[in-house]
Amino acid sequence: MTLQQPPKRISQQPQARAAAAPVLALRANHSAALPRVLPFATFIVFIIFADVLERFGAHANTMRWLYPAKIALVLAMLLAWRKHYRELRTLPARRDALLAVGVGAGVFALWLALDASWMQIGTPRGFDAAGSDGRIDWPLVAVRAFGAALVVPLMEELFWRSFLLRWLERRDFLSQRPARVGLRAAAISVLLFGIEHNLWLAGIVAGIAYTLLYMRSETLWTPILGHAVTNGLLAAWIMVTGSWTYW
Template sequence: MTQHDDRYAAPAAAAGPAEATGATAPGVATPMLNRAAWVRILPFAAYMLFLVIADVLERLGVAPGPLRWLYPVKIGVVVLLLALFWRQYHELKPLRLRLPAALTAIVTGIVVLVLWVSLNADWMTIGAAPGFDPRDGGRIDWLLVAIRIAGAALVVPVMEELFWRSFLMRWIVHPDFEAVETSQLGLKSFVITVLLFGFEHNLWLAGIVAGAAYSLLYMRHRNLWSPILAHAVTNGLLGVWVLVTGNWSYW
């Protein structure tokens, strides 16, 4: 892993004020969503689309059994898109994170997990989460469990952090988000991203806490692998907790 924003530091230092802040030169139009934006949006959009599809199919009366297999398909599509665009995710190369930053991310992920399963009062939730029950006839389908945990711990953190932190958090500062360094991220981008991330989840307050923690890691370490690692720890341990306790609604 690397502090990926360093690749913008040299040009910014040598450039004028407009270039240093990621602003576009006078007379040059910057598209609201460029190609770099779309390759970070599409995996996330595909994931969310499958949530809508699952909800529609459930309302149409499709049995829970077949619906459970939508998750492997969803993860497969996201993995395919991430692989297709992988060379364009400059912030993920190389895969390196210093030990202190890695330890901080791991501890943060554990703390977020504890808060996630604790912040569950009625006023802290929106609606009822359908969850993911891997049982078939009362017996756990371990293949589904393995896919669920692998997807949640290995795929979702990469997909979501590319969207929420690397893209949206910097895009709020300027549409040419790849030219925005983490040192330029301010309160506005932090608050908007954290709130949107929080209300994406049924446990909105826990989501806000998690979003704040992951965003602070990103801003502190200037390395996207830091929030990815924390996010992976939270999701992976949550899967273990769900299996042990049987609280399927947290999935």
């Protein structure tokens, strides 16, 4: 994140392509949709806002603190609406939880492997971990890791799996059993989840894995756990290797 104008590319943040998903979802005109859609939509708006600021040459320090701001706001929204998330009241069986951990680790390995140029959308902006003195800003890195491993999995699974996957099958999505979601709804939600990420193919693979976890266990905690393991391992790997572009 610098003062220089970014080079031309297909998309600075592929997550912005997913902005159409919450707009479409809000047409459900169902009060149950808002607590699951708005936290995700807020996250996407921040990404678009950061892209606009960068195009107009915003200072790097301003850009660096947008992530803590959006994580704090999204977390506050999730906590404020926690009573609406009745799908979180059912805990997974131990076997399903262990499977989710294994699947999450497998998705992490594939995420690192599926990084060929044709498997990417545009060029990622990358996270600038260095402070004004050139040293790694570890408190900011810790916030980034916390958001990636804990807040994002909860926010995204509430939107992509609990809401959108079931809503595509039935507008009264709360009455839709995950195990009975059809192929069309699963395919659309997985494809949209994939193009939300710069590594679109890895995103599709992850979307398939988390969707199957949800449909198999019929509890949202399994894809949340799998997603958290993936993001947590990726955060650890990024911090150890300094591969900040994955963020």
